[in-house]
Amino acid sequence: MYKGSMQEKVASDHHKRGLPQALNQRPLRFLKSMAGLFFNLLVIVTTPPISPESKSPRPQAVKRGNDNNGLNSSSTTGHHVLVSNSSIEASLSYSSSLIVESKSAKFESKIVPLDNDNSSSCLTTKTTEEDQKRCSFITVNSDPIYVAYHDQEWGVPVHDDNMLFELLVLSGAQVGSDWTSILKKRQDFRDAFSGFDAETAASFNDKQMMSISTQYDIDISRVRGVVDNADRILEIKRGFGSFEKYIWGFVNHKPISTQYKFGHKIPVKTSKSESISKDMVRRGFRFVGPTVVHSFMQASGLTNDHLISCHRHLPCTLLAARAPAV
Numbered sequence: 001m002y003k004g005s006m007q008e009k010v011a012s013d014h015h016k017r018g019l020p021q022a023l024n025q026r027p028l029r030f031l032k033s034m035a036g037l038f039f040n041l042l043v044i045v046t047t048p049p050i051s052p053e054s055k056s057p058r059p060q061a062v063k064r065g066n067d068n069n070g071l072n073s074s075s076t077t078g079h080h081v082l083v084s085n086s087s088i089e090a091s092l093s094y095s096s097s098l099i100v101e102s103k104s105a106k107f108e109s110k111i112v113p114l115d116n117d118n119s120s121s122c123l124t125t126k127t128t129e130e131d132q133k134r135c136s137f138i139t140v141n142s143d144p145i146y147v148a149y150h151d152q153e154w155g156v157p158v159h160d161d162n163m164l165f166e167l168l169v170l171s172g173a174q175v176g177s178d179w180t181s182i183l184k185k186r187q188d189f190r191d192a193f194s195g196f197d198a199e200t201a202a203s204f205n206d207k208q209m210m211s212i213s214t215q216y217d218i219d220i221s222r223v224r225g226v227v228d229n230a231d232r233i234l235e236i237k238r239g240f241g242s243f244e245k246y247i248w249g250f251v252n253h254k255p256i257s258t259q260y261k262f263g264h265k266i267p268v269k270t271s272k273s274e275s276i277s278k279d280m281v282r283r284g285f286r287f288v289g290p291t292v293v294h295s296f297m298q299a300s301g302l303t304n305d306h307l308i309s310c311h312r313h314l315p316c317t318l319l320a321a322r323a324p325a326v
Contacts, residue, residue, distance in 0.1 A: 135310045136263035146180045155316040157255050157301030161243045164300055165233060166196040169226050171296040172287035185216075192216045193226055198243070201230035225286040232284050248302065250276050255320035256303040266305050269294045 138150050158164055169189060174182045192212045194200040204212070204227050213220040233243045240246040250272065260266050273294035280288040288296075297303045304320060306313040 132311050133309055134312070135307045143180045145183050149179065149183055151312060154299060155301055155304045155306050155312060157316075157319055158299075159244045159248070161198070161233070161237075162196045164243055164247060165198055165230070166190070167299045168229070168288070168296050169193070169196065171299055172225070172292045173222060174295070175287075175292060188216045189218070192218060192223075193230075198230040198233040198237070201227055202234055222287075228284070228286050229288075232280075235283070247276070247300075250279075251302050255301055255316075256297075257317050257320055258303060258305050260305065260307050261309065263307065266307075267294070270303075272303075273297060 132151075134147070134150060138147055158167065166189070170182050170186065173189070190196065192215070209223045209227060210220065212218060213223050236243050236246045240249070256272070258266075269290040274290040276297070277288055277290045277293040280293070294303075298305050301316065301320070304313065304316040306316055
């Protein structure tokens with residue numbers, strides 16, 4: 001008969017059966033841990049709430065019983081906390097929105113708000129600057145009057161007799177000077193020669209020409225040359241019907257559209273300007289060398305010499321395609 005405690009007897013039996021003693025103690029340890037956990041939960045549930053007057057390391061809870069959205073619609077009664085399903089769903093939804101906002105916050109600085117006037121104007125300005133790429137002879141130091149002339153007139157086909165006469169005179173006047181200086185005196189030239197009406201300018205006598213030279217600071221030889229050219233234009237009108245028909249006839253009434261990529265490739269004269277110059281000199285015109293005539297052709301749109309990268313090349317080409325039929 002076995003003498004000893006019951007625990008020793010059970011251990012002896014297990015040992016005889018070949019079972020390790022540590023294995024048989026696992027259920028007992030599990031039961032002890034579960035009992036300890038249950039005891040701790042019981043203490044938490046039954047512990048009365050801490051008085052507001054007592055010192056606590058935690059901040060006092062904020063009462064949100066009046067929350068209209070129901071995001072925190074929890075209520076406390078006695079020692080029990082009741083939480084509604086709608087409150088849980090709303091809280092989850094609220095937390096989800098916060099997560100989305102936090103993820104998108106890092107991209108916020110990269111988004112340009114469309115309803116922001118300043119951002120819109122900056123974007124428009126940037127786009128405009130990119131679209132306004134000009135010919136290489138227009139630089140950041142170019143005078144605004146010269147830039148405006150390039151953007152609005154240079155290369156645009158002209159068919160008005162008075163304007164063609166004006167551009168012919170200005171093209172000759174800029175030799176030995178520059179376009180910016182001549183454009184600044186443009187109104188003086190118009191006033192001096194009666195808006196470049198050929199019939200009126202051709203009637204000026206020597207006294208009037210001297211007065212024009214003195215009043216508008218235009219060289220007297222230049223004044224005499226304009227008056228002589230006015231006479232030649234009247235002769236052409238009698239023979240061709242208009243100065244426009246005569247001058248545009250050299251290009252078959254269709255502008256020449258060039259395809260220059262670089263400014264240094266644009267010539268100062270061409271075989272076409274040389275042939276026009278030769279015919280005009282034969283007719284008695286003054287200040288109409290091949291270089292002046294080519295400059296006149298560019299100014300009046302007989303040739304489109306804008307660089308293909310310039311924003312004015314395409315519009316001038318389209319204008320050339322709509323040239324009036326003769």
